[in-house]
Amino acid sequence: MKELRGVFSTVNETVQAAKSALYIYSKLCMKDRQDIIANLRQELSKHIDELAKMSQEETCMGKVEDKAVKIRLAIEQTPGVEDLETKVKTGDGGMTFFEYTAYGVACAIHPSTNPCETMINNTIGLLSAGNSVINCPHPRAMEVSKYLTDIINKVIFDVCGIENIVVTLNECMLKYIKEIMTHPDVDLIVSTGGSENARAAIACGKKVISGGAANPTFIVDETADIQKAAYCISKGASFDNNITCVGEKNIIIVDKVCEEFEEELKKNDVFYIRDVKQMLQLSKLLLTEDLLPNKLLGGKNADLILEKAGIVTNRSYKLIAVETVKIHPFVTQELLLPLISVVRVKDFDEALDVALSVEQNLKHTAGIHSSRIDRLNLAQRVLKTSIFIKNGSSLDGIGICGVGGTSFTIANVTGEGAITAKDFARKRRIALVDKFSIK
Known part of the structure; x- marks a missing residue:
């Protein structure tokens, strides 16, 4: 069997791989991130029907043709680096920048209902914000999620030579997900889906972006x-x-x-x-x-x-x-x-x-x-x-x-709403003092 890129057997291996990749990734400029996202969109577009079919067959839910629509939407309409808009205010006292920076290593938990589209959506947003990503798929969608992780890693390596910016476990049991969430090297938790995951994430005491139950x-x-x-x-x-x-x-x-x-x-x-x-x-x-x-x-x-x-x-x-x-x-x-x-x-x-x-x-x-x-x-x-x-x-x-772009993580629990790249980044205020006004 072919060895899949970015797929690891233990929690420590997974987290350390994402942390090591982040160290290199953080040195890239915004143009590099843009190139990575553009190439991901291009390559993933070739796999839409395949991913939709695999997703339906593994989860036994939904319709192949509708899953293809959602996957295409995630690929084409997820906001990327352009979502990180820097704002500047100037005055007699100087200049202040309001900009975004990465949280670090992110743990992203995905549901069985929208496995591929949620992974693509969150991965594009998290990478755009400068994070590395540990994807935690639902157990009912493990095989298609690992296959998608392999595709993503190949694209990123071909663009910039970095491995394991996006990783996952070979098996995502609940105890492994909890271990990743509480790991000291994980900086951000993104939880999409049920209330149980939301409660577990919030209990970790870290920055959490969480969706939960719905009744539209x-x-x-x-x-x-x-x-x-x-x-x-x-x-x-x-x-x-x-x-x-x-x-x-x-x-x-x-x-x-x-x-x-x-x-x-x-x-x-x-x-x-x-x-x-x-x-x-x-x-x-x-x-x-x-x-x-x-x-x-x-x-x-x-x-x-x-x-x-x-x-x-x-x-x-x-x-x-x-x-x-x-x-x-x-x-x-x-x-x-x-x-x-x-x-x-x-x-x-x-x-x-x-x-x-x-x-x-x-x-x-x-x-x-x-x-x-x-x-x-x-x-x-x-x-x-x-x-x-x-x-x-x-x-x-x-x-x-x-x-308005698309989002498959609706953070009704933590209040951010429909999530895009800017929500996956820390907001910074940077002051430059004295005589920088050009008015």
């Missing part, structure tokens, strides 16, 4: 363009079988337009359930005895879920919508599968109250479909989420629309 909730009021709202919601919630953390999970809709919304959803290949018997069939399948999500079905497609629930259909569907009450686990739990809950309310004021309750103060993702500017702005102020979408798809919140 979207309001549809009576003034919304219902046809567009249904299209956007079905597009976002069905994408990659709704395992992307920003994907629509709950729809809070004003009763007056709910039936029209139902008909528009059906036009977008959505199987709509109001029947109590069918809802119970799905609940029995998708929830455990403790009313928690059945993780064995995470990321599976809608047709398979309907079949396993014993619900007979005469065609294929990409998404399931279940009309239910606000306290149902389909509403309160993040299922990570192609299902959205639909909760009826009497008016916008109730919709906002219910949405705030359902989002559970996770401050991750929310949105609204409305033609009233005052409601768009009020919902944004009340739902203080890291990502907020007005009259669009959840995918627009991570840059599918082509504006």
Whole structure:
């Protein structure tokens, strides 16, 4: 078997390799970093379909074609060195620079839902900021992550002759990840995914950038363009079988337009359930005895879920919508599968109250479909989420629309929001005193 670059057997070997590489990498200029990122983008673009297929086959979640879209987005739209904008202020007393410098060795923990795109996204950002990177993939995505690490290392070595700026372990068990996080030579922890990793990272007492649980909730009021709202919601919630953390999970809709919304959803290949018997069939399948999500079905497609629930259909569907009450686990739990809950309310004021309750103060993702500017702005102020979408798809919140760059680490726990290179760097203030003003 071919030996993979940047893959090590022990925690100490991994950390020391990243630390040694950082010493050399820190001597490179910004132009060198730009060359590395440009070459990474070019080479990784050749492997998009391969990485998408490997990722789907190993994790058994999502859709190959949608994973390819996310991987391409990470490669092409992740902000690089240009994100590190230096600011200068001058006056009679001198000149002050505000600029960015690397933290050092970074530990980046990745989820099984978006393994390749998150690794690419974080690696480009961390390298742009001048850090070396220890990637800690989810155990369900180890092989594709090691393969991706090998590609990244070959590109970097070919550009600048440095090995092991980006490394990973041969096996990423939880105990190894905790050992890396607490290692004295690790300076920064970037945690993408579940709350358990977030709590463990914060307990280390180091600089932490952390995402956590999400329950993306979207309001549809009576003034919304219902046809567009249904299209956007079905597009976002069905994408990659709704395992992307920003994907629509709950729809809070004003009763007056709910039936029209139902008909528009059906036009977008959505199987709509109001029947109590069918809802119970799905609940029995998708929830455990403790009313928690059945993780064995995470990321599976809608047709398979309907079949396993014993619900007979005469065609294929990409998404399931279940009309239910606000306290149902389909509403309160993040299922990570192609299902959205639909909760009826009497008016916008109730919709906002219910949405705030359902989002559970996770401050991750929310949105609204409305033609009233005052409601768009009020919902944004009340739902203080890291990502907020007005009259669009959840995918627009991570840059599918082509504006604002992309991020696959949404730091709702530590508050940075959608992460880019500047968040992976320490901010410095440098003063140059006396007679440097040119005004």
